[in-house]
Amino acid sequence: MKEKIIAIFLACLLLAACSDPKQAKLPADVSKWSEDKRLMEAVGKLDESDRKLFGGYAARQVVASTFGGSKVVADSTLGDALKTQQVWIEAKAAEAEKQKALAEQVKQQQLVALKEMNGTLTASLLKLKLNPADYKNKQYSEYFSIEVALHNNTTEALSGVKGTVVLSDMFGDPIKRIGLTNDIQIDPDQTYIYSGTMDYNQFQAADKKLAASDTEKMKFEWVPDTYIFTSGKKQTMPK
Numbered sequence: 001m002k003e004k005i006i007a008i009f010l011a012c013l014l015l016a017a018c019s020d021p022k023q024a025k026l027p028a029d030v031s032k033w034s035e036d037k038r039l040m041e042a043v044g045k046l047d048e049s050d051r052k053l054f055g056g057y058a059a060r061q062v063v064a065s066t067f068g069g070s071k072v073v074a075d076s077t078l079g080d081a082l083k084t085q086q087v088w089i090e091a092k093a094a095e096a097e098k099q100k101a102l103a104e105q106v107k108q109q110q111l112v113a114l115k116e117m118n119g120t121l122t123a124s125l126l127k128l129k130l131n132p133a134d135y136k137n138k139q140y141s142e143y144f145s146i147e148v149a150l151h152n153n154t155t156e157a158l159s160g161v162k163g164t165v166v167l168s169d170m171f172g173d174p175i176k177r178i179g180l181t182n183d184i185q186i187d188p189d190q191t192y193i194y195s196g197t198m199d200y201n202q203f204q205a206a207d208k209k210l211a212a213s214d215t216e217k218m219k220f221e222w223v224p225d226t227y228i229f230t231s232g233k234k235q236t237m238p239k
Contacts, residue, residue, distance in 0.1 A: 021045035022079030026072050030061045042078050050082055057085035109238040114224070117235050121161060121186075122151040123222035126193065128167070130200060130211045142200040144210070146178070148222075149193055152186040159185050160228035166221040169213060176206045185230065 024042035026033070033039055043054055058081075061072065073080075126147040133141050148165060152158050165178040178198065186192045201207045227235040 020079075022077060022082065024078045026076045026078065026081060028072050028074065030058070030065045030072065033058065039078070046078075053082045053085045053089075054078065056089070057081045060085075060088070106238055113235070113237050117224040117227060117237065120152070120154050120227055120235060121158070121222075121224065122149075122153060123163070123165075124149045124151075125165070125167075125215075125218075125220040128210075128215050128218070139197070142202070144198045144200055145195070146198070147193055147195050148180065149191050150182060150186060151191040152188055154229075155188045156233070157185055157187050157230040158227060159183070159230045160226070161186070162224075162226040164223040164225065166223060167210060167213075168219040168221065169209075170217040170219065172219060175210050175213065175218075 021042035021044075024039050026039065027036055043051060046054065126149050127145065128147075129145050131139070131143055131145055133139055133143075146165070150161060161180075161182045163180055165180050166174055167176050167178070168174045180194065180196070182192065182194050184192055184194075200211065223237075224235075225237055
């Protein structure tokens with residue numbers, strides 16, 4: 001009698017195990033999953049959160065198989081898939097937090113560097129003009145001429161200055177960004193007038209807008225990149 005009770009108990013346990021949808025086996029071939037009746041029935045028995053987990057796992061497996069990724073591990077179950085997907089989600093969330101923290105760290109470093117570099121050098125737009133072609137000086141088409149005042153606010157001489165001139169309309173919308181590099185020494189508390197030219201392209205919307213803009217209403221911004229002092233000391237904007 002005792003043996004019969006034990007046998008019935010074991011049979012009940014086996015039946016309970018078989019009824020657990022998470023014990024359903026996953027075919028090694030991902031393309032066969034949707035055709036596997038038992039697997040689909042098991043997925044249908046999952047709660048909504050687990051179905052979403054499996055959907056994400058299945059999508060990743062389909063992509064992996066498309067690009068020749070490894071097949072599903074032999075004897076993997078639906079439960080194994082759910083655990084794997086949950087671990088992947090948590091890892092992605094952790095990586096996103098790390099990236100967010102790094103971005104915030106760089107942002108803070110940039111703010112500190114910007115304050116320091118703005119204290120080192122003051123830049124101001126003096127002139128921006130569209131000029132006609134000047135064949136005598138080998139300017140074979142219309143061109144812009146620009147002058148920017150660079151003032152060294154420190155007690156050390158600057159041997160090199162690199163940055164970007166940003167010209168925006170009166171609403172603050174950028175029109176054009178111009179890289180500026182100057183290797184003429186700027187002594188302490190002195191101002192150097194940088195003069196340069198740039199081609200005018202009538203087919204570029206930015207150039208056409210710049211040519212038509214009122215320089216009196218235009219906004220000028222100087223974005224520092226690298227300052228080099230004659231002593232060899234550098235100030236750089238974190239990337």
